[in-house]
Amino acid sequence: MKKNILVGVILSCGLCAGNSSEALGQAAASSTDLQTPGSDSLVRIAYRTVNRKDIPGAISILNPPQYLDKHFGTYPLEGVEAFAGGTNLWNIGTALVLIDGVPRSIGDITTNEIEQITFLKGANAVVLYGSRAANGVMLITTKRGKAGAPVINVRLNTQVSKPKSYPDYLGAADYMTYYNKALKNDGLPALYADTTIAKYAAHSNPYQYPDIDYFSSDYLRKFFNVHTANAEFSSGTERARFYALAGFHNQNSLLNFGEGKNEHVTRLNLRGNIDLKLNDYISTYVNVSTVFFTSRNALGNYWQRADSLQPHRFAPLIPISYIAAGSKGSQALAGGRRNLIDGKYLLGGTQQFLTNPISDVYGAGYNIFTSRQFQYTSGIDVDLRNLLSGLSFHGEVSVDYSNRYNESVNNTYAIYVPSWNKINGKDSITDLTMYNKDAKPGTQNLSNTWSDQLIDFNFHIDYKNTFQEKHNVSVMFLADGMRRRQTGDYQYRTNANAGLHLGYNFDQRYYAEFSGTAVNSTRLPAGKRVAFSPTASLGWVLSEEGFLKGSSVVDRLKLTASAGIVNTDLDFGINNYYLYDAVYSPTAYYSWADGTFVNRTTTISRGQNLGLTYAKRKEFNLTIEGALYKGKIGFMASLFHIKKDGMPVQNYSLYPDFFFTGYPETSFVPYANFGANRYQGFDFSLNFHERVGAVKLTIGAAGTYVTTKALKRDELFTDAYRNRAGKPVDAIFGLQSQGLFGDQGEIDQHATQRFGTVKPGDIRYVDQNGDKVIDERDEVMLGRWGSPFTGGLNITAQWKDFTLFVLGTGSFGGTAIRNGDYFWVTGAAKYSGVVRNSWTEETKNNASYPALSTLGSGNNFRNSDYWTYSTDRFNISKVQLTWSLPKKILKGSFVKGVNIYVSGFDLLTIAKNRDIMELNIGSIPQTRSYNFGVKGEF
Structure with missing residues (x-):
């Protein structure tokens, strides 16, 4: 690990990367800016604004x-891992997001509104925000008005988003064939005759022998559209300044039938x-922001149910033209229907499947989700x-x-089950058998109402002065x-802290x-x-020393080291109050006198610990940043070592077994500050x-490279390889496989x-402890969920009035597991394409999937390396070409500037397992998008 960190620092300092004012996520200003205090840019950090150099x-x-x-x-964090190091805040937990200093959601804001995003990573950078900031802070500062003539910016965009892929499920005939194979593996007779399979394969009558592909163009568009527009206004004088923004976003759906056409x-x-x-002497400010969000969708969860229904179960639509003329009862039943689709079809199903995703979209009604946010700040x-x-x-x-709620119109609908016969060879x-009834009561139902109220305040007294033009002091x-x-x-969530900051630098050289x-x-x-969290940092601008000052290579070189301890209650969980108290509650019933009398037992779920205290983030970090060759090269790199200590857990291993039972679930074991994790690594930007x-x-x-280690865990495994510590x-823990039997x-x-039961074609596992038994005691580490390294590249080429921008992002070192019904196919579940090379007696020498079973x-279907795959990937995340209209064309008009651009999003994924990583199961598919936009400045 130390070797990896050292290599990272060397790379950070040695690789060449530019640092102009146009550079994305620049880590340091140009050499001119750095050497001229008046021209240095300002950076917003905890409760104060400082020059970038400081x-x-x-x-x-x-x-x-x-x-x-x-x-x-529009998304503020799009591709940020390619612009600046440590934007994941070192992956030590859920970060605190502050918008203009107030805890808010990243979804409350768009990129257009933002002036600056500051990623506060180190303990010294976050400590003034108290215990809530122990996992890092993302500080977002919105734009403000500027004195001068009014400035108006208008931007319009239209986007086409096309699905990358859909799940690959077997058709009706293939499903029946493979299901018969599964029955054979189980020693059971085939369910589907070859003649029956042939009828489904022929597709001669898709209503009698259906083969439904829920992801076909019969039901889905090839793409959906997104339209956005926003306008910014800025103006003011030295006395009063004003900034305003109005933005609008509209998006439709991939569903192309029934209520799906109204989804947006x-x-x-x-x-x-x-x-x-x-x-x-006195200035004041007011910030007001509102967000109105609405989404309308058909009831029934189309994407989830489309991934579970077999293709041959029923035809979702029954054509009334197929009803025999002599079948008076069926004609009368069809004539009394209220849901007639396109004037031609009744809704189909079976007694087992009284609803289905297609009929739901046609007849179940719709839901409107509404969310409103109002945010007010004054200072x-x-x-x-x-x-x-x-x-x-x-x-x-x-x-x-903020509040949100669902408003739905719930309809019921009848489904019809047909009986087919040949009449005159047709x-x-x-x-027809009808189940349920058609009903559209028109009642609007409100549900899932939720509200959030927040009051946040802060005040601070600052002292900042310079003595003898070299001694700079801040308090x-x-x-x-x-x-x-x-x-x-049941009670308010509160947070309070009092902070102290002391700063000194000598001649902007020693900090x-x-x-x-x-x-x-x-x-x-x-x-x-109550606890106190101390942190300290030291900085040294080496480029101001005699051995570097005046160098033709080094414009600026600064080294900063910081250390500290941040007390935090984040590891207690969001709603876990009173963990220090013992909790008693009623639980299982018991009876006596042959059931004549019944009562409930009282149990305890945890013991009392009045010594429970904060978990602690203990940290040391080192940062180097600088600029070389007159600002052509800029870099920043940070090393960090963090220990999160004293995380509360119930230490079952320290208590005898009779302190806790399985049923009724009982535990006298209290929460104690015991768990510990380590996080270390480096980040860089060039x-x-x-x-x-x-x-x-x-x-x-x-x-950013982050490696983690569980230092202390409550565990008593006999075999050391099972230890999580x-x-x-x-x-990720699971079994190690050795192919198939x-x-x-x-x-x-x-x-x-x-x-x-184990049968030929099942997965064979390694006996790790040699006890001739394979069970949970043979589980070993298979990998880790997260990717230790994340990062990327950004390239800008400007020629005359044209600008080409390319963004690439990647992540490496992670592992995932193929699981869920799509990959773990069993019983009568819907079969996906993964079963095509399943084990049989004929394919056992080259099968890549275990034997099927009903x-x-x-x-087979448990965590093991048989199902793991690497999540290493590199994405061409964005390509944008922008044309700025020449000024001579706009000369004399009220238009100050026009940009016209085209771009593509998520264009290419380079990965060994791309097919898996680009696949969504049970939800809207991932998309590849193409955008056209125009921006005008007036």
């Missing part, structure tokens, strides 16, 4: 306005930010220089409210609080900072609710900028596998 380590920055014109997208998603977002300078900044030069006060309060329906005293309540909460917070959590017992003839070329690269936190003799000679297969 930021502490382990912070990555993105400025969307710099790249949005050449890399348009709409989103309207509005934002207004106002800044007022009341006088020379005040007071310059207190009359009391003390450099002193200021800042206060802010936010009130957010297939005819001679009888901050901070108080922050939050109160939140959601539907179902020292201390930041700490006193945190409070109501999730802990009295006496343990940029290179050069002119090649008439082409301005920018190449950027970024990546010492393995990655996201380790070829015959009964191989099974008899092998260790006994205790996962049900009786279940507990032996």
